[in-house]
Amino acid sequence: MKIRVFVTGGTFDxxxxxxxxxxxxxxxxxxxxxxxxxxxxxxSVRTLMMVDSLAMTADDRAVIVRNCLTCKESRxxxxxxxDTMVETAAALAAGVPGKTIILTGAMVPYAFGSSDGLFxxxxxxxxxxxxxxxxxxxxxxxxxxxxxxRKNKDAGVxxxx
Amino acid sequence: MKIRVFVTGGTFDxxxxxxxxxxxxxxxxxxxxxxxxxxxxxxSVRTLMMVDSLAMTADDRAVIVRNCLTCKESRxxxxxxxDTMVETAAALAAGVPGKTIILTGAMVPYAFGSSDGLFxxxxxxxxxxxxxxxxxxxxxxxxxxxxxxRKNKDAGVxxxx
Amino acid sequence: MKIRVFVTGGTFDxxxxxxxxxxxxxxxxxxxxxxxxxxxxxxSVRTLMMVDSLAMTADDRAVIVRNCLTCKESRxxxxxxxDTMVETAAALAAGVPGKTIILTGAMVPYAFGSSDGLFxxxxxxxxxxxxxxxxxxxxxxxxxxxxxxRKNKDAGVxxxx
Amino acid sequence: MKIRVFVTGGTFDxxxxxxxxxxxxxxxxxxxxxxxxxxxxxxSVRTLMMVDSLAMTADDRAVIVRNCLTCKESRxxxxxxxDTMVETAAALAAGVPGKTIILTGAMVPYAFGSSDGLFxxxxxxxxxxxxxxxxxxxxxxxxxxxxxxRKNKDAGVxxxx
Numbered sequence: 001m002k003i004r005v006f007v008t009g010g011t012f013d014x015x016x017x018x019x020x021x022x023x024x025x026x027x028x029x030x031x032x033x034x035x036x037x038x039x040x041x042x043x044s045v046r047t048l049m050m051v052d053s054l055a056m057t058a059d060d061r062a063v064i065v066r067n068c069l070t071c072k073e074s075r076x077x078x079x080x081x082x083d084t085m086v087e088t089a090a091a092l093a094a095g096v097p098g099k100t101i102i103l104t105g106a107m108v109p110y111a112f113g114s115s116d117g118l119f120x121x122x123x124x125x126x127x128x129x130x131x132x133x134x135x136x137x138x139x140x141x142x143x144x145x146x147x148x149x150r151k152n153k154d155a156g157v158x159x160x161x
Numbered sequence: 162m163k164i165r166v167f168v169t170g171g172t173f174d175x176x177x178x179x180x181x182x183x184x185x186x187x188x189x190x191x192x193x194x195x196x197x198x199x200x201x202x203x204x205s206v207r208t209l210m211m212v213d214s215l216a217m218t219a220d221d222r223a224v225i226v227r228n229c230l231t232c233k234e235s236r237x238x239x240x241x242x243x244d245t246m247v248e249t250a251a252a253l254a255a256g257v258p259g260k261t262i263i264l265t266g267a268m269v270p271y272a273f274g275s276s277d278g279l280f281x282x283x284x285x286x287x288x289x290x291x292x293x294x295x296x297x298x299x300x301x302x303x304x305x306x307x308x309x310x311r312k313n314k315d316a317g318v319x320x321x322x
Numbered sequence: 323m324k325i326r327v328f329v330t331g332g333t334f335d336x337x338x339x340x341x342x343x344x345x346x347x348x349x350x351x352x353x354x355x356x357x358x359x360x361x362x363x364x365x366s367v368r369t370l371m372m373v374d375s376l377a378m379t380a381d382d383r384a385v386i387v388r389n390c391l392t393c394k395e396s397r398x399x400x401x402x403x404x405d406t407m408v409e410t411a412a413a414l415a416a417g418v419p420g421k422t423i424i425l426t427g428a429m430v431p432y433a434f435g436s437s438d439g440l441f442x443x444x445x446x447x448x449x450x451x452x453x454x455x456x457x458x459x460x461x462x463x464x465x466x467x468x469x470x471x472r473k474n475k476d477a478g479v480x481x482x483x
Numbered sequence: 484m485k486i487r488v489f490v491t492g493g494t495f496d497x498x499x500x501x502x503x504x505x506x507x508x509x510x511x512x513x514x515x516x517x518x519x520x521x522x523x524x525x526x527s528v529r530t531l532m533m534v535d536s537l538a539m540t541a542d543d544r545a546v547i548v549r550n551c552l553t554c555k556e557s558r559x560x561x562x563x564x565x566d567t568m569v570e571t572a573a574a575l576a577a578g579v580p581g582k583t584i585i586l587t588g589a590m591v592p593y594a595f596g597s598s599d600g601l602f603x604x605x606x607x608x609x610x611x612x613x614x615x616x617x618x619x620x621x622x623x624x625x626x627x628x629x630x631x632x633r634k635n636k637d638a639g640v641x642x643x644x
Contacts (some may be wrong), residue, residue, distance in 0.1 A: 011340075011343060016430055016434050017438075018333075018429040018430050019475070019476070019478050021333060021345075021405075021424060022345075023343075023344075023345065026368060033280075035275050036276075036277060036280065036281075036282030036300075037281070037284075037302060038268055038277045038300075039280070039301055039302040040301035040302060040303055040319075041301070041302040043266075043302075062279035063361065066196060078322060083343075086224075086288070106341040107199055108293070108338055108340050109182065109338065109435065111434060112289070112338050112433060112434055113434065113435045113596075114197060114338075114433065114435065115197075115200045116197060116198050116281045116282045117198075118281070118283070119194075119197065119198030119279045119282060120189070120198070120283060121283065121284035122279070122280035122281060122282065122284035122287070122302065123198075123283035123284065123287040124282030124287075124424050125282070125284065125302045126284040126285075126287035126288050126291070126299070126302065126304070127291055128286070129248075129303075129304070130288060130290055130292055130304070137196050138200070138287070139199075140198070140199050140200055140201035141198060141199075141200040141202040141204075141253055141283060141286045141287070142201055142202055142290075143287070143291070144164065153341070154341070156199070156340050156341050157199065157201050158175060158201075160199055160202075161222050165623075166551055170502060172501075175589055176594065177595050177597075178593050179494075179590040179639050180636070180637070180639050182494060182506075182566075184505075184506065244504075268501040269499055269501050270499065271594065272595060272596060273499050273594060274435075274594060274595065274596045274599065275499075275594065314502070315502070317501050317502045328592065328605040330576070337642075355602075356624075358597060358598075358599060358602065359599050359602030359603070359606075359623070359624060360590055360599045360602075360622075360623050360624075360639070360640065361602070361623055361624040362623035362624060362625055362640055362641075362642075363624040363625055365624075370488070392554045404637070424492070429521055436519060437556060438520050438521045439521060440522070440529070440601045440602045440605070441516075441519065441520030441522070441601045441602070441604060441605035442522075442605060443602060443605065444602035444603060444605030444606035444609070444624065445520075445605035445606065445608065445609040446602065446609075447611035448606040448607075448610050448613070448621070448626070449603070449609050450528070451625075451626070452609070452610055452614055453613055454615035460519070460609070461521075461523055462521050462523035463520060463523060463524040463525055463526075463605060463608045463609065464524055464612075465609070465612070467611070471620075479521065479523055480523075481523075
């Protein structure tokens with residue numbers, strides 16, 4: 001079973017820039033994370049963009065939809081910032097029928113010691129293999145159908161609606 | 162959806178004993194790992210034993226089977242040493258019908274910086290929610306039906322047979 | 323030998339705020355770091371402020387000087403942001419005679435996996451025990467007399483002048 | 484100021500062998516640790532051996548003494564297992580006059596998340612720069628003259644005698 005991973009940025013991939021003292025984007029940590037997880041799933045990773053999801057435009061979403069639509073894999077994981085993950089999930093549900101697409105992310109950057117990123121990646125790859133076609137968000141060990149979930153910004157968790 | 166986690170030891174939970182300079186078992190790291198993963202699944206953890214799976218006896222396996230059989234949850238994750246994980250999976254398949262049981266573990270102790278444990282835990286909890294009744298091994302981001310898997314001890318990975 | 327540690331903030335103690343997605347100050351990591359280092363030096367830690375050193379005022383510096391002057395210990399470590407560490411060192415040199423004072427900090431927050439903080443703390447505590455009275459900056463494994471050092475902001479290291 | 488680092492093994496450099504499930508020695512972590520500490524001291528590292536200090540022989544100690552004696556640097560750090568660190572310190576005190584030699588190690592392998600190694604390395608390099616000629620042990624943030632220290636094996640710390 002082949003899984004395509006599209007990287008779009010988000011907290012997941014934020015790095016600490018030690019010269020500027022700020023959080024920035026460098027290269028994705030996905031390959032390093034797959035190595036750490038001793039992942040033996042047939043995964044191919046492609047970075048589509050590297051943005052904070054609050055800065056994601058309609059054009060950016062169109063790029064994500066087009067890539068999910070045209071790639072040959074029918075099981076896809078999209079790493080994404082949590083703030084507008086639900087919005088991108090809706091765009092994917094409207095534009096990409098018949099595939100299992102899992103959006104995931106992290107509350108704390110992978111590069112931080114206390115990140116939930118590795119847990120979420122293991123979870124997202126597993127749901128991508130086991131769930132029927134549809135668009136889902138996988139966070140906090142749970143999965144949600146795209147139109148029955150919201151981010152609770154006060155608690156920092158995703159919850160069913 | 163409620164998931165029961167039974168802890169049995171294995172590499173997953175090995176600690177470094179700084180007085181003796183050896184690897185030992187202390188308390189399980191499961192609660193800490195669930196916290197790190199910001200896990201919001203309704204999970205209840207119970208430690209059944211804390212042993213190296215090479216030292217696991219038929220009696221130990223009977224304890225695991227009995228607990229999986231009698232607990233009220235129908236979705237179960239068992240953390241287990243990798244060396245005899247397949248053997249315990251067979252015992253569970255023979256003794257516990259109608260439940261989704263996922264065995265998982267780690268190649269490197271969670272307490273080590275380079276552990277695959279958090280990835281595997283995210284994976285196992287997700288497969289436990291998404292797969293139909295049966296006994297499975299979840300390692301390396303993959304899942305295997307209990308009687309179609311072996312550990313490749315040279316490569317340190319699980320593979321289909 | 324007793325060492326006083328005064329905490330003033332800086333990159334050293336920055337945390338990731340997972341709700342806001344920003345870097346903030348929480349409690350100091352000093353006690354946790356001393357525990358990790360199995361530190362057996364007689365150290366007492368006091369937080370004077372928790373600020374980015376670019377935001378440090380003349381009043382803040384007066385507070386640091388007064389505390390170094392009036393505390394009973396003659397060997398002191400001050401954790402401090404790197405951007406104005408040299409300026410505070412000058413204030414301490416002018417205001418606190420006869421004590422060994424070591425300023426140190428970090429280029430990457432301790433809470434990040436890749437921090438230099440623990441290395442710098444081990445270094446600063448050691449220089450505090452071994453150097454004669456004076457005001458020094460301990461960074462990058464080196465020590466500099468307060469008026470013969472500058473931060474090279476492009477390279478992110480301290481260098482002799 | 485140039486510092487020579489001689490690596491001899493010990494807990495410091497122990498790794499987890501995920502195939503065998505045991506602690507072993509691979510390559511030294513020193514270069515990685517110096518990079519993490521953003522170390523700008525002029526350090527040259529040479530591995531003399533990679534052994535558990537309980538297995539260290541009189542011949543091994545003779546190799547360490549000879550290397551400390553003949554190297555051109557007068558400031559030296561030796562990484563070493565803690566169990567016989569005091570014994571090697573005595574051999575160095577007898578055989579290498581006029582140099583500042585610091586022995587250091589770790590209670591927990593560097594590769595473990597909870598290691599004291601980075602703290603001890605920062606400490607040892609600093610004492611190597613600041614102390615007068617002599618042979619010292621630097622552990623737990625403290626330094627001890629070679630003939631006034633013992634390892635308290637119950638507490639896992641070094642203490643003055």
